[in-house]
Amino acid sequence: MEHSDSILKTAGLRKTFKVGFWGRSVTALEGLDLDVRQGEVFGFLGPNGAGKTTTIKMLMGLIYPTSGQAWLFGRPIGDQESKARLGFLPESPYFYDYLTGLEFLQFYGHLFGLRGVALGKRIDELLELVGMSHARHLQLRKFSKGMLQRVGIAQALINDPELVVLDEPMSGLDPVGRKEIRDLILRLKESGKTIFFSSHILHDAELLCDRVAIILKGRQVACGRVSELIDEGVAHSVEVVIDGLGPEELARLRQMADRVIVQGSQVLVVLPSRQQVGSVLELIRGARATLVSLTPQKGSLEDLFIREVKNKQPELREAV
Amino acid sequence: MRILSIAVNTFRENLREKLLYNLLFFALLMIGSSILLSRITLGDYHRLILDLGLASINLFGVLIAIFVGIGLVSKEVDRKTIYTIVSKPIPRYEFLLGKYCGLVITLFANTIVMVVGLLIVLQVMDVPITSLVFKSLALIFLELMVITAVAVLFSTFTSATLSAIFTLAVYMIGHLSGDLKEFSKKLDEVSQMVVNAIYYTLPNLERFNLKGHVIHHLDFGMADMALTLAYGLTYAAFLLLLASIVFQRRDFQ
Numbered sequence: 239m240e241h242s243d244s245i246l247k248t249a250g251l252r253k254t255f256k257v258g259f260w261g262r263s264v265t266a267l268e269g270l271d272l273d274v275r276q277g278e279v280f281g282f283l284g285p286n287g288a289g290k291t292t293t294i295k296m297l298m299g300l301i302y303p304t305s306g307q308a309w310l311f312g313r314p315i316g317d318q319e320s321k322a323r324l325g326f327l328p329e330s331p332y333f334y335d336y337l338t339g340l341e342f343l344q345f346y347g348h349l350f351g352l353r354g355v356a357l358g359k360r361i362d363e364l365l366e367l368v369g370m371s372h373a374r375h376l377q378l379r380k381f382s383k384g385m386l387q388r389v390g391i392a393q394a395l396i397n398d399p400e401l402v403v404l405d406e407p408m409s410g411l412d413p414v415g416r417k418e419i420r421d422l423i424l425r426l427k428e429s430g431k432t433i434f435f436s437s438h439i440l441h442d443a444e445l446l447c448d449r450v451a452i453i454l455k456g457r458q459v460a461c462g463r464v465s466e467l468i469d470e471g472v473a474h475s476v477e478v479v480i481d482g483l484g485p486e487e488l489a490r491l492r493q494m495a496d497r498v499i500v501q502g503s504q505v506l507v508v509l510p511s512r513q514q515v516g517s518v519l520e521l522i523r524g525a526r527a528t529l530v531s532l533t534p535q536k537g538s539l540e541d542l543f544i545r546e547v548k549n550k551q552p553e554l555r556e557a558v
Numbered sequence: 559m560r561i562l563s564i565a566v567n568t569f570r571e572n573l574r575e576k577l578l579y580n581l582l583f584f585a586l587l588m589i590g591s592s593i594l595l596s597r598i599t600l601g602d603y604h605r606l607i608l609d610l611g612l613a614s615i616n617l618f619g620v621l622i623a624i625f626v627g628i629g630l631v632s633k634e635v636d637r638k639t640i641y642t643i644v645s646k647p648i649p650r651y652e653f654l655l656g657k658y659c660g661l662v663i664t665l666f667a668n669t670i671v672m673v674v675g676l677l678i679v680l681q682v683m684d685v686p687i688t689s690l691v692f693k694s695l696a697l698i699f700l701e702l703m704v705i706t707a708v709a710v711l712f713s714t715f716t717s718a719t720l721s722a723i724f725t726l727a728v729y730m731i732g733h734l735s736g737d738l739k740e741f742s743k744k745l746d747e748v749s750q751m752v753v754n755a756i757y758y759t760l761p762n763l764e765r766f767n768l769k770g771h772v773i774h775h776l777d778f779g780m781a782d783m784a785l786t787l788a789y790g791l792t793y794a795a796f797l798l799l800l801a802s803i804v805f806q807r808r809d810f811q
Contacts, residue, residue: 255811298645301809321647328641334567336574348563349646393642 245401245432246274246297250306253292266292268456269306274434274449276400279427281447281464282436283543289456290436291329294405298326310401322350325394329405329436331386335379339370339389342378343396350397364392368422384415391422402426404435408442420446440539444468450539452546459546467542476509479530480522487525494518504530560648561656568660569667572626581625582668585618589675596683604685605773611676612694612769615669619702620729622668623661627709628721630657635810636718644810651802658710658798665702669695693778694768700790701766705729707797708761714805732763761793 251270254263267289274280284290295301297308299316310320333342340361347357365371368388373381381389387407394402407423408416416439423433423446437443443450444464451461460467475496481504483491488505492498494517497508509515512534522529572578592610596603631654634640643653673695680687708728712721731738735757742753765786771778 295641295810298641300641300644301811302807318647318649321645324645326642326645328638328645331642332637332639333642334571334639336571337567345563345567346642346646349560349643349648351559390642397646 243276244273244309244312245276246272246280246308246310246434248272248293248297248306248308251293251296251303251308252305253289253296253301254304266456267296267453270453270458272451272458272461274401274432276432277427277430278448279423279433279446280435281443281450282434282453283438283440283443283450283539284436284453285438287455288453290438290453291405292456293453294326294403294436297403298324322397323400325397325399325402327387327390327394327402327404327407330410331390333378333386333390333393336377338375338377339365339381340374342389343392346393346396352396360396360398361392364395367395367425368392369418384411384418387411387415387419388422391419395426399431401432401434404433406437407435408437408439416442440543444539452543454547460542464539468539474512475535476512476515477531477533477535478507478509478515478518479532480505480507480518481528481530483522483525483527487521487527490521491518508535561652561659564643564653564656565659565663568630568657569663572661572664575626577625578622578664578668581618581622582671585614585672586675588614588618589672589679593679593683603683607679607683607685608691608772609769611679612691612698612772615672615676615695616698616701616767618672619665619669619698620705623665623702623705624709624722624725624729626664627661627706628713628718628725630661630710631713631805632716632718632721638810640810650805654710654714654802654805655798658706661706661710662703665706666699669699669702688772688775690768690772690775690778693783694772696783697766697768697786697790700787701763704761704763704766704790704794704797707794707801711797711801711804714801714808728760729763732761733767735760735762736764765789 248270251267251272252265253267254265256262257264270289270293272280272282282290282293292301296303297310297315299321308315310317311323313320334345337345343361343364344357347353347360352360361374362371365374368391370385370388370392373385373389378386378389391404391407394404404423407419411419420442423435426433435446447464449461449463450467452459483505488498488500491505491507494509494514495507496510497506499506507518509518515532519529589611592607595610596606599606634643634657640653644650677687679685680691705725705728709721709725712724716724738753738757742750742757745753768778770776
């Protein structure tokens with residue numbers, strides 16, 4: 239292995255499914271290479287149907303790879319010992335809805351051989367952590383989606399795992415619920431856990447992840463640190479708002495800027511890069527106009543995402 | 559221990575199944591109705607009460623085994639509840655065995671309720687309760703264990719509806735397989751081999767039927783009993799082994 243602290247690694251992981259009466263072969267994942275290291279938050283991003291859940295299911299031993307290999311904690315996937323060090327929250331989790339919050343966690347605790355006082359203590363801690371202490375005697379069928387997601391995370395943490403795998407943990411939640419899950423992920427990272435999560439909500443990933451991989455239609459198109467990926471090849475545009483410009487200056491500005499929007503006496507100018515800032519400031523000074531604001535625009539994962547779709551996979555544009 | 563946890567959870571799940579109570583209610587109704595029927599029967603009503611009582615326990619036990627059993631695995635896959643279990647350090651066969659044991663516990667509890675109903679009727683109607691009645695009940699329960707294993711096997715690779723149809727078919731053929739053997743004697747050699755192969759592959763469920771013995775007071779010795787028990791348990795174990803192999807290879811999509 240390249241890195242001794244590698245927790246999750248895949249090499250040429252591939253999955254095809256047989257569909258329809260004639261068993262037509264459809265490729266869900268085409269040669270995936272991932273390397274998730276200890277203690278990081280790793281985002282696995284892509285639009286719906288890109289192959290994220292397929293990958294996670296293979297890593298969890300729910301489906302078998304067609305070819306390629308994958309390791310968790312340096313052991314081939316499916317190994318019972320590495321599963322003991324793992325926590326997993328599936329996409330839109332469905333649980334035994336006739337159980338109460340407490341019974342539900344007890345059941346999963348028993349599967350790990352936890353019992354008695356130790357299990358009771360662990361359940362108390364977890365319900366506290368996910369903010370669900372009030373629902374311990376409520377049946378899961380009465381839970382809201384956000385509550386199910388939180389008790390689902392508690393379930394994934396019952397064995398105090400080193401690696402936590404979350405499939406679309408933020409999907410279907412309201413903004414408050416999403417923030418709560420984000421905070422929870424950060425708390426887990428602080429406690430030294432490695433987190434691997436899939437998402438199609440790029441904003442969340444940008445806030446949370448140390449590194450991300452982006453896949454489209456089963457192919458990996460980018461992988462690396464969020465900051466590096468965003469900076470790479472992105473021209474940093476600048477937004478300037480100016481008050482009191484004359485028509486002559488405005489005409490000069492239009493030559494320099496990508497976009498000029500006039501609203502009353504104010505003008506919003508979008509400059510293609512930081513290099514034009516100096517000349518615009520001179521122009522303002524010369525015209526005795528007022529600089530209202532100057533905001534450098536950062537590239538976002540969304541920009542990167544759309545660029546990848548356009549550049550590398552022109553045939554996939556309709557996928558996003 | 560993990561098998562037991564899954565079994566207890568399955569039992570708990572089954573107890574919340576309304577269908578179970580409906581079937582149980584009708585079973586008790588039918589056992590009780592033999593009191594009424596005996597009043598309009600000329601001659602020996604003991605036979606009628608015993609026959610109807612044992613047949614009711616058998617029939618409703620099988621219905622519970624099939625209709626609760628087929629959902630055991632397929633429901634877990636459909637509802638995706640299986641995802642969180644298989645990702646835990648539990649071999650798939652342990653999960654399957656746990657589900658099976660859970661249903662067997664459910665069937666046991668149900669059979670006990672039906673047996674208590676039957677014993678009350680027998681007591682009220684002054685029908686002598688012999689050891690043969692209990693032997694017959696034990697073999698009915700053994701048959702339920704075999705049928706449950708059939709239902710579990712089918713539900714590891716097909717939908718709940720198809721599993722129900724297949725399991726019912728096995729149940730019916732299983733009771734008629736004696737005829738199949740007789741029938742084969744009249745065929746040519748090749749056809750005989752095929753029919754015999756089917757006969758030996760399918761369970762011979764008539765072996766678990768002691769109603770005739772009970773009604774006609776024919777003895778069924780301990781040696782016969784042991785042999786039948788061994789047959790039933792081996793057959794169920796073989797079905798579960800097959801189910802485990804199918805389940806192990808399956809992709810949960």
